[in-house]
Amino acid sequence: MTSVLVVANGPMQRQMAGPSIRCLELSRVLHARGHQVTVALPAPTDLPDQGFPLVVYTADSIVSLARRADVVLVQGYVLRRHPDLAHVHSRIVVDLYDPFPLENLLVFQRAPMERREAEHLESITAIWEQLARGDFFLCSSERQRDFWVGGLTAMNRVNPYTYSEDPTLRNLIDVVPFGIPSVPASSTQRAIRSRVAGVGRDDIVLLWGGGVYNWFDPAILIRAVGRLADRHPRLRLVFMGGAHPEPGINELMWAVPEARRLADELDLTDRFVFFNDTWVPYEARADWLLDADVGVSTHFDHVETRFSFRTRVLDYFWAGLPVICTAGDTIADTVASRELGATVPPEDLDAVVAAIDHMAADRRWRNACSRRVRDFAAALTWETVAEPLVRYCESGVAAADGGWALRGRPFSTIAASLVTPAAMPRSGLRRTLRAAYDRLPLTVRRSRSMRWAVREVRRLRAPRSRPRSRR
Template sequence: MTRILIVTGDPVGDRMAGPAIRAWNIALELQRHGHEVRLVSTTRADRADTGVPLSHVAPGDEAGIRVHERWADVVFFQGHALGQFRTLASTDRYLVADVYDPMHLEMLEQGRELPAATWNLRVAGARDALNDQLRRADYLLCASERQRLFYLGHLASLGRISPVTYDGDGDLRRLIDLAPFGLSTTPPAPGDGLRGRIAGIDADDRVLIWGGGVYSWFDPLTLIRAVAAVRERVPGVRLVFLGTKHPGVDEMGIVREAYDLAVELGVDGREVVFNDTWVPYDERGAYLVDADAGVSTHHRHIETTFAFRTRILDYLWAGLPMVVTDGDGFADLVRDENLGVVVPPNDEEALADAITRVLAVDSDEVAVWRENVARVREQFTWPEVLAPLVAYCAEPWHAPDYTPGRSGMGAGASRTRRSAGLGHDLRMAAHHLKHSGARDVAARIRRRLRRSS
């Protein structure tokens, strides 16, 4: 039995987004294998039906995190934890970094609406945090082979690929391996879902579901135009955006653009429905199985190339055929396994044709897609995808280039950029005052106080 500390930066509660859902299910799977597990959130921890010891430790609370770190044999972390806690950056415990989200690439898109200096700062902060994880971790887990090749380049540039780490591990799987996002072994059960619960959706409507948040790296606008174009061809077509209020991310401008376009085209509240809350984690299955197909559309850029769209797993879980934009790893899966339709980016006509096909009634093509989805989803259950982590926790190891304090791992500078504490807060306040003004600083303070209340 191993004692494992899991640290996430996302809220762990009734409404959870990807990182918290992943941390939660990792905790449950490791418990199932007989390990002792503690789950710590640096933002909020108030999930009611917890079967896992759950705590909140604020960023910079070294005494608070040290209690858990000293208890643990293995520390598994996501996000900015090393910059928030010196205790974790220098731990002598076995250290596992969860790098399933290339956050610096995500920030290239997420920060577009910010002042240029703040955008640069956010991307640099994400890059430095990721480099610190890659430099200091004993073991790293990513979501796909695409990502793994990408990270191997990172690791080589940081000096982590060397004779010391290569000797006896020619494919470097003991340094970085795969643990994609997963899904439950039990398919979702029908319940009180979309129909009759969200205004504008009736029992006979043909529902296309957007199963997650609306962010700037996605392309909801071409999708809305395509839905407007097929409303005569597909009677009762309904595009449902399942959640526009992410529990841990401020609303992006693309949400307002999507609303405005739906109003302009005369489809808001009719063919296009926005659910302006975030569906509780334990209820999302009933919403998904109430749909007829899933959809995910995005632009062509570097974030797409290395992304792992967790909403696609929800479609697999619910047995839904899907329409997806080409360019990411899941598009390859949908195409290779015949799970639905892959369309070019920003192609309204191709998207309209694909929607017509996946929402067809009594279609042999749709029946084949559903059969294939049911087969493929077994490859992505949590027990399957977490097998490498389970094996590591059973017999953990330090990386061959491990040094006490971890500052000597890899090559070059290894100073951890602090992302918590008074000094960090003062630097950020000065930055935003200079580049965004006093009103923006006051708004940020109010949001911080709301989150901590």
């Protein structure tokens, strides 16, 4: 039995978003496999008893909790907020399923450039620190794994030590996708039909599960439903995710008010397009999913799409919903190859209209897609997808390059250490040191240890007084 500490990046409550859901479900799997699991939370929880401790951590207590664990699982900004975690002797597992620096490019896209620079440096520094310290890394797909192997290479974690231990690097980074519960989705009550004013029992419901974030394109769905209103008067588009449960997120998401404004302008609000104002509790989401006919997700064509893993579509799979989604990410490739619904090119309104029209008009095809979805979903349970993490907790070891002094240091910052004064003129060495320093994040350059290092370098560069002659 291994002692595992799972450190959540955000609140873990009945109303929670993807990262906290992932922490909870992975913890449940590890606990069921016999490991001693503790989940550390940044805020109190209202969840019922899970069979393992859910404890609120502080800056002082988190290190103490980590020292008592064999394995510590972190995600997001946890290491950034609590840098002392990097110095515990426990094995650190870093969950990279959410490449948030790419998301933040869109979250802050409309902010002043100074704010965008600061937010990007903060997020990319958080990633650097994780890549430098982690003993084992998780990601959501093989495409994501390629992305993160590139990052690990740049951070000098793909090196003779890690390669010699495992030429495939699976011992360093492996795929643990988002999963679905092994228990089939079941409903306790209707959440949409005859409960949302304007949606009837016989209507065709397109459900947008989860939040409306800036990297999505809800407008194209709203416009498509408007076009089809005369042809399919029973068509309804329902946005399930209202106000985000984490403080500060809603103010950054302009996609929500813009979607509402467009629906108002087209006179579709509460007639064909409906917005839920609250965040649906995690354990209640099946009531919404099973009250829909089709799951939808549309996004723009950008780098976030390329490496994303649309977790809301996993919920559609769990509920047996056929899917209409934009092409370009891993999940969309699966939808297309396994005929689980329809994929459309980004920002192609005619294609979205045609896909919805086909899904609404052809019930036999819709039901056939649903059967294929249910068959495919059986392989996506948390117990199945978490196997690499379970295996690491049972028999994994610290990273093979743990004793190497240059581990986790970008090559730009170690160039100077590979060049001795004898091998390079003093002026060239100064230029190399300066170039390496300029590439460091602003937060690192302003740190106490870096200021001390700069003072030492300047002291060593100062001309020494010559000893007086004894003649």
